[in-house]
Amino acid sequence: MSTRPPDRSRSADDDLPRDARLSQALQHMPDAHMAPSAQVRAEVLRQARLATEGSLSRSSPLRRWLRAQGSQLGSGHWRPAAALGLFLVGALSWTALNHRGAGEGAEATQVADATPARAAHGQAQPLEERVAAAPRDVPTEAPKAEQAAKSVAAGANAVVSQPTAQAAVAAPPAPPVHDTALAKAAAATSATPPVLPEASVADRAATETPVALAAATARGGLAPTAPAAAPATLMRAEQGLAPAVLQLKVNGQMRTLPLRAAPAADLLAALRQAMDTGANAGLGQVQTSAVLWTVAGPAGEAWEAHAGLLRYRQGPTAPWREHPLTRAQAAALNTLVQQAVGP
Amino acid sequence: MDAQDRTDDDLMLAFAAGQGAAFELLYRRHEGALFRFVRRVLGQALAAQADEVFQQTWLKIIGAKAGYQPGPASWKTWAFTIAHHSCLDVLRKSGRELSLGAGVDDEDSGAADTLDWLQAEGGQHSPSSEDTAHWRAAGQQLMHCLDQLPTAQRVAFLLHHEEGCSLLDMAQALQIAAEAVKSRLRYAMAKLRGCMAPYLVDRGLAGGKA
Numbered sequence: 383m384s385t386r387p388p389d390r391s392r393s394a395d396d397d398l399p400r401d402a403r404l405s406q407a408l409q410h411m412p413d414a415h416m417a418p419s420a421q422v423r424a425e426v427l428r429q430a431r432l433a434t435e436g437s438l439s440r441s442s443p444l445r446r447w448l449r450a451q452g453s454q455l456g457s458g459h460w461r462p463a464a465a466l467g468l469f470l471v472g473a474l475s476w477t478a479l480n481h482r483g484a485g486e487g488a489e490a491t492q493v494a495d496a497t498p499a500r501a502a503h504g505q506a507q508p509l510e511e512r513v514a515a516a517p518r519d520v521p522t523e524a525p526k527a528e529q530a531a532k533s534v535a536a537g538a539n540a541v542v543s544q545p546t547a548q549a550a551v552a553a554p555p556a557p558p559v560h561d562t563a564l565a566k567a568a569a570a571t572s573a574t575p576p577v578l579p580e581a582s583v584a585d586r587a588a589t590e591t592p593v594a595l596a597a598a599t600a601r602g603g604l605a606p607t608a609p610a611a612a613p614a615t616l617m618r619a620e621q622g623l624a625p626a627v628l629q630l631k632v633n634g635q636m637r638t639l640p641l642r643a644a645p646a647a648d649l650l651a652a653l654r655q656a657m658d659t660g661a662n663a664g665l666g667q668v669q670t671s672a673v674l675w676t677v678a679g680p681a682g683e684a685w686e687a688h689a690g691l692l693r694y695r696q697g698p699t700a701p702w703r704e705h706p707l708t709r710a711q712a713a714a715l716n717t718l719v720q721q722a723v724g725p
Numbered sequence: 726m727d728a729q730d731r732t733d734d735d736l737m738l739a740f741a742a743g744q745g746a747a748f749e750l751l752y753r754r755h756e757g758a759l760f761r762f763v764r765r766v767l768g769q770a771l772a773a774q775a776d777e778v779f780q781q782t783w784l785k786i787i788g789a790k791a792g793y794q795p796g797p798a799s800w801k802t803w804a805f806t807i808a809h810h811s812c813l814d815v816l817r818k819s820g821r822e823l824s825l826g827a828g829v830d831d832e833d834s835g836a837a838d839t840l841d842w843l844q845a846e847g848g849q850h851s852p853s854s855e856d857t858a859h860w861r862a863a864g865q866q867l868m869h870c871l872d873q874l875p876t877a878q879r880v881a882f883l884l885h886h887e888e889g890c891s892l893l894d895m896a897q898a899l900q901i902a903a904e905a906v907k908s909r910l911r912y913a914m915a916k917l918r919g920c921m922a923p924y925l926v927d928r929g930l931a932g933g934k935a
Contacts, residue, residue, distance in 0.1 A: 397914075397918065399925075400918055400921075400925040400926070401914070401918075403863075403921075403924065403925045404867070404886075404914075404917060404918070404921060404925060405886060406860065406863070407860065407863035407864050407866070407867045407921060407924055407925075408864075408867060408886060408887060409864070410860040410861055410863055410864030410867075411765075411864040411865070411867055411868050412861075412864055412865055412868060413761055413764050413765065413868070414761065414864065415757075416757075416760060416761065416764065417756065417757055417760060418756065418760045418775075418776055418779050418780070419776055422776045422779060422780045423752075423756070425780060426752065426780055426783040426784070426787075427748075427749060427752065429783075429784055429787055430740070430745060430748040430749070430752070430783075430787050431745050433787050433788075433790065434740070434743050434744070434745040434748070435745075706745075709743065
């Protein structure tokens, strides 16, 4: 074996052509055009997306609101779930009271006026009282809710504003899905919601289409203390319209809740729109414990909201599809969920 | 400003501010170069771990987004430094970095024998009469040559000649003196010139040798 050291006798000028060829050889190395595997690329981008959404969700308005609510209930990671549960129990009680009809209208109005303010300002009655009060209302209304849920499930697209069988004949067809529901909701969250006069809501509810009724109710429902929301609900009760029903999974427990018609329409439209605009399959498994809420659609479809992620499947046996949510989308959807549950 | 025109620093800061699209652009921009760098620093023996190290590098970049501040060195240098450290971890665990890294800056210690062997091996490769075949063989030979360089010299060569990092950037990234960087580069180039000799001379001359 020869032991020839590197030749140092050549000048720098002599090395230039050789270095140029060396650079050329560098470009012709077998791995010059190699790239990481698709799985690695997908994983890196997924981690980046999770990191982005995670940092955003920590500062999102909903999260701040939940943290504020949760601070009165305890500590730890159960606070947001507990706050959401409290919110839903309150909404359930309020909705059930409203369903008692016109004969108890004064009482329902009083409750409806008081509950939203408590829920919005975190000054609700003690948790024990609320939990104890809920069973008084739920059993009497639950059958109605389940019955309404079945009637909704029977319809293909008539998801919301589903009247009773008696009223359904005269009711116009279900409104088409809003393509701009997410944008509307996002705009609504950043704008000061107008408080409609009672007469205005009542007139619209009596004369306009379900779409207009939905929009009017949604606008009124945005304000946590808006007094117009309760009369609108009463109007529907007096007209014999049953509320729309969806299922919400809260903290692992499936609850069947009667939802307010207009926000439910917007919610489903927004959910469908979000999945139609770029759902991806097989981006990774999501921990089920991280589910924020679940919406079960009338045709068996389901949406699961996670931090920064929305999952969707067409039926119980269908595979999940995942779609990352931007901050605006997540905030808009959470707003719609709140609206759909009630003020 | 068009997203494509944004600097790497801008994109990283935008990513830290919550813009996921900025990261995707950043990733697309440097995916290939960073992967090649990782693969070449690891060498043929550890090429199978390139994917893993590459992923670790990007995860470290993602994890560092909150504290990222543009400095005198470019984002690219910063990212390649992370990749370099990730590679060194793997090389240390495998024992390869220690054996080859010994005498990194000692020009004549042991490496000469390796170089001579490579030169002898290189002389056995006859360049093809066609350019494509010639350069394909040159590229293959360069991969072998790089693989035989001490890690520190290999990193210096790749950062400077493949990625275009300046000496000052490299000195800052590698946390060594600029003179040490120049020294590593000089040794690397000298060895590579010797190792690649059959492919670096004039084509006619090379063919004559062959």
